Amino acid sequence: MKVYEKAPAKINLSLDVLRKREDGFHEVEMIMTMVDLADRLEMEELPRDTIIISSQAGYIPLDEKNLAFQAAKLIKDRYDVRKGVYIHLDKKIPVAAGLAGGSSDAAATLRGLNRLWGLGISEDELCTLGAELGSDVPFCVTGGTAIARGRGEKLERINNPPQCWVILAKPPINVSTADVYGKLRASELKQHPSTAAMLSAISSGSFPGIISNLGNVLETVTLQYYPEVLQLKQIMQRLGADGVLMSGSGPTVFGLVSKEAKVSRIYNGLRGFCKEVYVVRMLT
Numbered sequence: 001m002k003v004y005e006k007a008p009a010k011i012n013l014s015l016d017v018l019r020k021r022e023d024g025f026h027e028v029e030m031i032m033t034m035v036d037l038a039d040r041l042e043m044e045e046l047p048r049d050t051i052i053i054s055s056q057a058g059y060i061p062l063d064e065k066n067l068a069f070q071a072a073k074l075i076k077d078r079y080d081v082r083k084g085v086y087i088h089l090d091k092k093i094p095v096a097a098g099l100a101g102g103s104s105d106a107a108a109t110l111r112g113l114n115r116l117w118g119l120g121i122s123e124d125e126l127c128t129l130g131a132e133l134g135s136d137v138p139f140c141v142t143g144g145t146a147i148a149r150g151r152g153e154k155l156e157r158i159n160n161p162p163q164c165w166v167i168l169a170k171p172p173i174n175v176s177t178a179d180v181y182g183k184l185r186a187s188e189l190k191q192h193p194s195t196a197a198m199l200s201a202i203s204s205g206s207f208p209g210i211i212s213n214l215g216n217v218l219e220t221v222t223l224q225y226y227p228e229v230l231q232l233k234q235i236m237q238r239l240g241a242d243g244v245l246m247s248g249s250g251p252t253v254f255g256l257v258s259k260e261a262k263v264s265r266i267y268n269g270l271r272g273f274c275k276e277v278y279v280v281r282m283l284t
């Protein structure tokens with residue numbers, strides 16, 4: 001038997017850090033949503049008790065470092081499943097981009113194996129398992145649009161934002177999430193995005209309200225250490241995106257655009273600077 005799952009990319013419409021915690025993680029307040037750029041996973045039961053990962057992408061680990069492998073191992077161990085699984089990852093989400101590609105693969109693996117093996121695990125329990133794999137995994141289990149607190153695992157579902165175009169551009173650099181949080185001086189932040197104002201813009205379906213409340217405190221680190229990300233933001237703004245923000249810890253920058261007529265001009269303009277550019281929609 002085989003099951004298939006889609007693993008969409010996430011973007012952070014706002015990302016605030018409240019403080020550094022004693023456990024080394026940061027207390028966050030983020031509004032996250034999914035876009036229709038997705039990896040596809042195929043999972044097939046194997047008679048032997050083993051986990052095998054393959055992918056068309058030559059640049060991700062296929063062993064126990066792969067988050068899909070870790071998710072499969074976690075669910076097998078916790079629910080004492082003595083069967084194996086072959087997981088093929090068709091990667092479409094750029095890697096180490098700030099789009100939670102690996103986290104979404106892990107979440108899709110948890111959902112898929114729950115179905116494949118008929119384990120009957122609730123969504124809440126899948127989220128709890130997911131939190132053991134990474135802070136973004138619980139959100140990737142549920143999808144939709146949510147406000148995330150704690151280290152990212154405490155989720156409250158909210159309405160989806162009004163539909164618009166999302167242009168993603170990833171400069172050719174790798175940014176480590178741990179490094180960005182490590183360099184952040186949370187107590188010295190001068191400005192914080194207003195999560196409340198973003199929530200109210202989303203709940204009233206106000207696109208201009210969303211645009212004026214986009215904010216990500218991790219930009220204070222990534223833009224300083226990687227000026228090409230700042231440059232990309234400025235180019236996207238100049239090309240006419242309604243609002244521009246870095247996703248997660250970067251380096252991907254996304255632009256929100258309400259009018260379809262503007263999209264190809266922005267896409268073509270960006271392609272002059274950056275090979276990895278995607279035009280997608282929010283997932284509603």
Ligand SMILES: C[C@](O)(CO)[C@H](O)COP(=O)(O)OP(=O)(O)OC[C@H]1O[C@@H](n2ccc(N)nc2=O)[C@H](O)[C@@H]1O
Pocket residue numbers: 012015024025026027028030098100103133134135136137150151152177178181182248249
């Ligand atoms: C930047 C975001 O992607 C925004 O959605 C997330 O906050 C990070 O989520 P993630 O990549 O799933 O993060 P994890 O794999 O759990 O953690 C990677 C590293 O980031 C740091 N980290 C992560 C989340 C958090 N709330 N505080 C942190 O300080 C920790 O040093 C951790 O070792």
Ligand SMILES: Nc1ncnc2c1ncn2[C@@H]1O[C@H](COP(=O)(O)OP(=O)(O)OP(=O)(O)O)[C@@H](O)[C@H]1O
Pocket residue numbers: 059060061065066067068089094095096097098099100101102103105106136177248249250
């Ligand atoms: N299934 C996977 N897909 C992509 N990368 C993976 C996967 N499993 C492990 N990795 C490793 O995880 C690291 C981060 O990749 P990923 O694409 O998840 O980053 P990201 O989008 O920045 O994540 P986040 O937004 O959650 O911080 C890379 O070094 C990559 O080699």
